[in-house]
Amino acid sequence: EVEELKRDNSKSTTNLEKYKIIYNKKAESEFFVDNSALAGFTGERILYMAIRELIENSLDSCESFSILPSIKISLKIFDQSNDLWTLTCEDNGTGINSDKLPIAVCSFLTSAKYMEKQQRGLFGVGLKMVAAFSTKDTDFPIKVWNKSIDEQDEYYFELRTDIGTNKPIVLSKKLLLKQHYRIQYTSGFRIEVILRAKLVPVTKNKIYEYVSETSIVNPYSSITFETDDGVFQFNRRTSIMPNPAQEILPHPSDMDLKTLKKAISKFQTQKMSLPKILSSSFQKLSYEKAKDIVTNTGLSLKTPTGDFSEHDLIKIVNICKKTKFQNPNTDHLSPIGREVLTIGMMSEYTIVSNKGNDSTGVTATATAEEPILHDTNLNPPGTDDTVTASTFESTQNEKPTPTPFKNNLSKSNFSVKVLKPVLTTYTSRTCVINNRPTVVETGLAYGGDIPSFKLYRFANKIPLLYDEGSDVAREVISEVEINKMGITKKQAKEQFSVNKESKKDRVIEVLPLHIFFHICSTKIPYKTAGKESIASEGELKYYMKSCLSELYRKLSTQIRKELKLKEAENKIRLYKHYLPFIVDSINESLGSKNSKLNESFSRLIENHLSKKPQIDIDIGDASSADSTLPVQAS
Amino acid sequence: EVEELKRDNSKSTTNLEKYKIIYNKKAESEFFVDNSALAGFTGERILYMAIRELIENSLDSCESFSILPSIKISLKIFDQSNDLWTLTCEDNGTGINSDKLPIAVCSFLTSAKYMEKQQRGLFGVGLKMVAAFSTKDTDFPIKVWNKSIDEQDEYYFELRTDIGTNKPIVLSKKLLLKQHYRIQYTSGFRIEVILRAKLVPVTKNKIYEYVSETSIVNPYSSITFETDDGVFQFNRRTSIMPNPAQEILPHPSDMDLKTLKKAISKFQTQKMSLPKILSSSFQKLSYEKAKDIVTNTGLSLKTPTGDFSEHDLIKIVNICKKTKFQNPNTDHLSPIGREVLTIGMMSEYTIVSNKGNDSTGVTATATAEEPILHDTNLNPPGTDDTVTASTFESTQNEKPTPTPFKNNLSKSNFSVKVLKPVLTTYTSRTCVINNRPTVVETGLAYGGDIPSFKLYRFANKIPLLYDEGSDVAREVISEVEINKMGITKKQAKEQFSVNKESKKDRVIEVLPLHIFFHICSTKIPYKTAGKESIASEGELKYYMKSCLSELYRKLSTQIRKELKLKEAENKIRLYKHYLPFIVDSINESLGSKNSKLNESFSRLIENHLSKKPQIDIDIGDASSADSTLPVQAS
Amino acid sequence: MSTAKKQEFVTIIKRIMRKISDDVIKQNQMPILDLPKIGYDNTVWSDEKRMLTTGDKKIEVSPDSVKKIPTFAQYLVMANxxxxxxxxxxxxxxxxxxxxxxxxxxxxxNRQKFWTGQEDSDNAIKAVELLTGIPREEFSVTSKPKGMISGPIKLRVGGDIIDCNLGSRATSQLIPTNMGDVQIDDVKADFVMVVEKDTVLNNIRKSGFIQKYNAILLTGSGEPDRATRMMVKILNEQWKKPVVVFADADPWGLGIALRYKIGSESLSYDSERLVTPNAQVLGMMFSDIYQYNIPEVARLTASDEDINRANDMKKKPWMQNKQWQKELNLFLNKKEKCELDAFFKHGFKYLSETYLPQKLRMVGLI
Amino acid sequence: MSTAKKQEFVTIIKRIMRKISDDVIKQNQMPILDLPKIGYDNTVWSDEKRMLTTGDKKIEVSPDSVKKIPTFAQYLVMANxxxxxxxxxxxxxxxxxxxxxxxxxxxxxNRQKFWTGQEDSDNAIKAVELLTGIPREEFSVTSKPKGMISGPIKLRVGGDIIDCNLGSRATSQLIPTNMGDVQIDDVKADFVMVVEKDTVLNNIRKSGFIQKYNAILLTGSGEPDRATRMMVKILNEQWKKPVVVFADADPWGLGIALRYKIGSESLSYDSERLVTPNAQVLGMMFSDIYQYNIPEVARLTASDEDINRANDMKKKPWMQNKQWQKELNLFLNKKEKCELDAFFKHGFKYLSETYLPQKLRMVGLI
Incomplete structure (x- = not known):
């Protein structure tokens, strides 16, 4: 980079000296506002990104304390003529200590998330970006209601961000009286901001898609989403939560000079030996092994830790890079798990556009302003390890989701629909990608009221909505052939294609099928910094293909059954039409009409066909835990 | 975001209080190192990104002062066993004032580039990232030689970055004696860093591609690139430089509260009226118009500027958002221009892998350690506006590029090749995309020793090398049909396909053709934050297609000519073989052999064919400035 | 006669070759072969003759351009x-x-084949016909015989007499391709019935139709060769026998029926020897599909090509009468076609014992 | 005789129908139609008979499954x-x-067609043949006649006599498809020469070959129909005339030549009436391509299918003699094939005046 001098040549000559000083160093807040695309806050996506950041913070806040999340988001137009929107998000998470709250909301690069575990979001940027955008584009304060888990009291804040200095401006801070509490949980956080943004239909759909998909992988959450289209309620369907991710020590093969120096400075005051510090600061590194490493560098074990030079330390790093350690452990990951994903798949809540006021399957509550404290409609699934689909299915049938309040939605074109497949199946693999333990989870939901093929992609429980075409999941779907599993493309098309001439090449894409991929890792191999799609790194594709093949085996068993049943039905219907040809031929040839022939023949064939099993239905693994198949025909 | 309290639940319980305080706020340097992917510094791409950042800084430094760039980069393995590389970059740019140099090299978010004009790079991050990575992974200092344009003296620095505080550590700063000068230009900057990285073949090729393509759009630069494969010299082919981009005032439709407040604070001390401040701080906004705007908000013109509240100011912003202004001007853009791009296309330097030691067209100098001060081989093209290809072409032929020093490259598999097409053509459009003036430049180079089809993409003069498949340029190429221009796919394939069975559908992709797209704008519509590909935003595609169609018209004229010539040649050759059939038939039918017949007939036909023009070569626009066509046949 | 024709051919060819040789050697000028243009754009409907005739357009083939040299060579090689x-x-x-x-x-x-395929050589044969004005059967280049005839007629070939009535319940006689070698000796039939396909002819023959109605049955087995067309013309014009034609109810079949009656574009230069303007196309009409209740399962859906053909036909001068326009409109409307074989759905004898007699009675032939 | 066959057919069909009716009404048991299996896997080479014969495999068609009901219905409908x-x-x-x-x-x-296409119906006709043991010509279901014959032989059809020597320079006689209706009356020829294609037959006929060598010329026009095969067999076995066969020098042509001599898989059940084991396949041998200097331009490159066919043939029991193995190896090696027409390149009379006489002399026929 070339410094200020070149400015002498610049056109703006007034106050050059001063200008130079002010702009020499940028505050973090100003940098991120100017380069907001780095955090995904680009023109049309501002509202989408803001909602994402708020929901993800709320979910993280609840999950770290194993609180079943109850989240209420609202996005409403505030001033149409100036493109102003009110965005509100309320949760029952831990809240934030009220002393720290202003910087937690406004100051960039401040976060409680700087640690080695699976978490959502880009740490120390998201919430701050929402606050800065509000400050940058409007003169309204950011309103926060906060009940921190360690304080009992609820505080109300009005804040703005000083973008030039990355500092919060606290306009107001009040301790609330109980009767003024907005948060009705034991702890929680509620934020209300005004944002300036245009909302184009594509982005609006992406927002709906984001909330819907979030509800699928977080069926243990209750999410209420209110927009100008109505109130959408995503019920909690289970009280099972995946184990929260645990913080872990860094792995020694990721050590660099910076991490090593940080580790040493942490134990500075304790006069610990270098091997002791190493084994306390890195996983999979015993004291003995650490001693070997230090010895191998040729350094003396007796040297006080503080006396090692950078030159000494880099030797440790170099040795560690070449030493073989055990694979890192996976405590810091939090996969969705079979039970939770299966529940999500068995009751996919999705916001759909209603054409022609079709009310089937619509479910939305009208309780717009009252927070739903305890979801009485919660279906308690078995607490044992094996949640079989049939129990779940029957519970669903007994207690249908609440009837829609039609008044509230009548003028709207949107509603929440629950999709119930006839078959779901799940499988997962753990592998090491990019030196990081990575969990691949896949799910498949088929049939029922699933209308068509759709691929769902998640990374660390966050839905990936853009750039599907270049995602490794797409490649996986292209490369795993379902027709090797015993169904031909022709059969599948005849059976499922609405448009028989469909250009879609993949059999799989004509099926009423939802496929779910979830990758979790502390280092997801994103293709681009935009984090929209995942690259085919290392053996990731191999493991994903292996998972998908397993799902397809279950799927094809099901489809083959359906095809056989259908084929058999068609044929039995047909024989009745052939009989007259047979009887007439006989009668004509013999030149006499035997009135008994038709009747006897008909009886003979019917008896025969009913005795003989027309199809051998292979019940197989239908009762296994991961494959749920309602009884169709005996 | 949820604050530190959740940490109570964390596993690591030792020293919790202290841990909390230390990690509460991250320094910019630490944040960017931890999230290095934001700036493109991911595992395999570290060396690629580092070279990019250094070259782009050098080019920007030269161009802002209209210095013809002479850049020397070197990437060499330093310590194979620890994956250490020495990366050096030296330029003849402005240098940096020596007081500012340490922060310019080490402190993130410090830059001279924070202004509204077309520049390369992500400002305030790139060079710092190179420095931080060196510090993080090695114990070597960053070495800098610097001769600032305002100082005359050359200084030598040894620096490291304090990642925890975003501050430079100056290990050494020396004023050099003249005899120890490393920089032999009047001003300049030289940096040498040690980086730890693995270099996979894919990335290595991308680095070569990056340097090659940079030389194509900067033919006025002399670039020397030294690697363990050899020294690659990209000569300066012109002294014409595009006009440097000028800083401009922001456009009022981009105004927000932050920019408005900044404008006001700038004139704080001068007691200027608000309309005066507005018209001085934004382009296309006269004092009269500014007064109208203030009046329309209902605010009093008499109120001292400092007394306006945020609430008042937001009204100004709102009005500006709704007011129609003239399109912003384009002084802040720096397109490549017809002359410069044509020169680049007429002499594409490219690093190629040499299979079988084919030395044709190879050109590289062996002057590895001596900097090339003045390129005596520079071809001085006409200084007039119209650089016709024929002049250029003949200059090229008279003065061939230097003979390769084979010794130096004999063990290497790489060399620099100069590709000379037989036809180049250029066209451009100016349009408004995303509210920003945008220049689309396209060029096409065809035939000669161009081996096959290739698409080159540039944004603000930076080559885009990744993610071509999803770039709007790909779509443009798919959607513009060359066969509408009078050549059929069959003809093209017969003429050009090496493999006639080629699956490539596009005619264009079987041609020996290079297509260049350059988009410049202060807001390139990148598809993702990774800035690898450009989205089809607004009317961008329309303008790109229009440019390409124009190029294709020129191209198809050329190809049709070539096809006709070839066809004619084939046929003339053939007639000789048909004559015996004719003569024998006549002789046999008449039952007598007239010995004169063959001779007379042969003479008759030859005379006839030589008199009659076999093909009408349409000379057309071959002599026009943008279409260069060497004489092929009379 | 036949030998005379052949001698004539040899004389013409020699004259052409001599002319070329003289042009080249003596006149030092480009030789040119003149041929009438064949095809759509040089075919003219003659109201007077009631047939397609050839217009005045000519093609000149001369070795004066690289493009035409191969063609010139091909014509001479074939003539020789x-x-x-x-x-x-x-x-x-x-x-x-x-x-x-x-x-x-x-x-x-640069090696290539003198003929790209047999099509090239066929075209050269046609050019030789046009250059000499002699049809290829007369210079002994024949196709495979396709036409068949059955019924009370005798053919004299060489010294032998073929009685086409012999075995006429079991088999038919092939019509020799060189009608120049054939003399018709004795025609006892009352009329001539031409059908499109030999399978249909066999069915009719088998039913005893020939004997019952004293008819000659004749088919070109699809597209008729020249011998078949000439046979029909001779029977009609020299022997004064009425001729009726039956083909499938589709534009293709109708086209074949019309070959006999009005000629064809590709042979328009020879219409005077081939076309029988008095032949009557009696069926199968598109209206017959519905008149005779052909069941839906035996009807076929018209293809796009059929539709295009029918639309073309509608505009032709020889189709400008109410009945044909009505038939074509019906087809374009219903978009259904039908083969004569479809009558078998009504029984094996329906065609020969019901449909054909009804049609023949309509025109007073029986 | 012919009428007797037809009566026999009706009797058999009635017996089959009666049996089905009785099974259903009286026995209350599933009726079953038994047919010999046709095709590759039920064809057996008989060393003794020197021809392909049918093995013992049977197919049972019964309306006892939803899959077989349509087939059962189709067979009965066709029989009726x-x-x-x-x-x-x-x-x-x-x-x-x-x-x-x-x-x-x-x-x-659920509406669908009774026949998916004519192929279904053809299969049902074949099934009726197999059920009754009577070939379809004898129950009056014929194909278009394809075979042609020319030379000193007389055929009696119905009451008429067809002299195949009459006009034998100008035309040939079609061989009636139902040989049951034909009686051979008088055979004056010394031997019978079968050629693959009618165009070749015409060339030979025209040359005066019949007269010069006192031969009967005969062709199946490609794949011979049953009547043509039967004609050849009768001439060889009843009239004791030596038979020689000429076909194109490619695996396809060789296959056709072998139809006459050893039969075919699809008609193996009828070999006893169709096959002439004493026929001699004389040409065109692959070695003739080189022996007779067929120029390269007139040779064709073998296709993959040709190669596969030849490899198959090499393994067949009837090809296990030195000469055939040598010929096939030559073909597999050179990968070139050739039509008989290629001899025209040596002149129009070369085939009939040089090649064929040389071949016939080799076996002592002339």
């Missing part, structure tokens, strides 16, 4: 080959002529 | 339709039978 065939007093099919003249041209990587 | 044809004393082609039995089955959206 035919002369050789006649010299040897042999007969050949068009495929035989192709094989007889096969060659490679050029050498090395 | 043929009975009707005979009742009416008519003749029909296989296409006519298809049309006669066209129908739709089912209703509404």
């Amino acid at each position: 080959a035919v002369k050789k065939l006649i010299d040897e007093d042999m007969e050949s099919t068009i495929r035989g002529m192709y094989y007889a003249t096969l060659s490679n041209v050029g050498d090395g990587k | 339709a043929v009975k009707k044809l005979i009742d009416e004393d008519m003749e029909s082609t296989i296409r006519g039978m298809y049309y006669a039995t066209l129908s739709n089955v089912g209703d509404g959206k």
